[in-house]
Amino acid sequence: MSKKHPHLLTPSIGLGCMNLSHAYGSPVAEDEAVKALHEAFDMGYRHFDTATLYGGGKNELLVGKALKHLRKEFFLASKCGMAIVDGKKEINGRPENIRQQCENSLKRLGVEHIDLYYLHRKDPNIAIEESVGALNDLVKEGKIGAIGLSEVSADTLRKAYKEAPITALQSEYSLWTRNPEIATLEATKELGVTFVAFSPLARGYLTGAVKSASDLEQGDIRLNMPRFNEDHYPSNIALLSNFLGMAKEIGCSPAQLALAWVLHQGDHVVAIPGTRFVNHMGDNLGATDVKLTDSQLSDLNDMINQNNVSGTRYNEAQQKEIDTEEF
Numbered sequence: 221m222s223k224k225h226p227h228l229l230t231p232s233i234g235l236g237c238m239n240l241s242h243a244y245g246s247p248v249a250e251d252e253a254v255k256a257l258h259e260a261f262d263m264g265y266r267h268f269d270t271a272t273l274y275g276g277g278k279n280e281l282l283v284g285k286a287l288k289h290l291r292k293e294f295f296l297a298s299k300c301g302m303a304i305v306d307g308k309k310e311i312n313g314r315p316e317n318i319r320q321q322c323e324n325s326l327k328r329l330g331v332e333h334i335d336l337y338y339l340h341r342k343d344p345n346i347a348i349e350e351s352v353g354a355l356n357d358l359v360k361e362g363k364i365g366a367i368g369l370s371e372v373s374a375d376t377l378r379k380a381y382k383e384a385p386i387t388a389l390q391s392e393y394s395l396w397t398r399n400p401e402i403a404t405l406e407a408t409k410e411l412g413v414t415f416v417a418f419s420p421l422a423r424g425y426l427t428g429a430v431k432s433a434s435d436l437e438q439g440d441i442r443l444n445m446p447r448f449n450e451d452h453y454p455s456n457i458a459l460l461s462n463f464l465g466m467a468k469e470i471g472c473s474p475a476q477l478a479l480a481w482v483l484h485q486g487d488h489v490v491a492i493p494g495t496r497f498v499n500h501m502g503d504n505l506g507a508t509d510v511k512l513t514d515s516q517l518s519d520l521n522d523m524i525n526q527n528n529v530s531g532t533r534y535n536e537a538q539q540k541e542i543d544t545e546e547f
Contacts (some may be wrong), residue, residue: 234267315344
């Protein structure tokens, strides 16, 4: 994949734009968010990731307003198949819905072409081949450049790949979420598909910034995630001391260490950390300069993993939305 799709891998860190509009507390004021995206571009980001879902379409509007004048100079990714409909989140992978959402995405972004368009979630009621076939029609029409899948299993990826070329699979991946190591990390490598790691900083956990759930403001999605609740988070915080110590020893930030670990998991792996803070954007980009030894990677693997992290990553309702393998 790195040979076929170098645009996704240079640089190997992109920007997840969701945080500016959605999920992590109050949305950022539009003028500040536009300014942040301009600064992200100026500091070197060239891969921007958004979605129909984020902010009920507001995130795509924001990315379009901030960056469409630079359209030929960056790689644009968005997603369909999951949206806010009548105030509720809906997963719909029907071909006609995918087409309509793509048209809406193009309008909101103010562009004629999206480089990579993901199926945000597999619709359990629709064969993956149908959804991917609809996306492939959009490729043929020039509305999107390539097809991506998000939070799907290796089996679903292989079925989809037989229907049409798949450029990227996006899934949560960090030291505390190792699910891709079950099958999708290897499957993407085998098929020549770029693996795009979202939440590579474990939703802020690995930065050391979130001391307890009380640090999170009302409306933050982490309040509904078991790992962040009072039954589990104290145990997870206790795992961090050695990790923070290694970052200090190496001379990098905890975020840079977390990202460096992800990027060391394969030449086909890229990361899209999301943040609303410009200083964090700059710090994250610096992770590409952090080189880890085999011994350091082994130590990190032992420090935080699926066997010692407390709590599931999603609650019961959220878990039903995904197709990924579970330990």
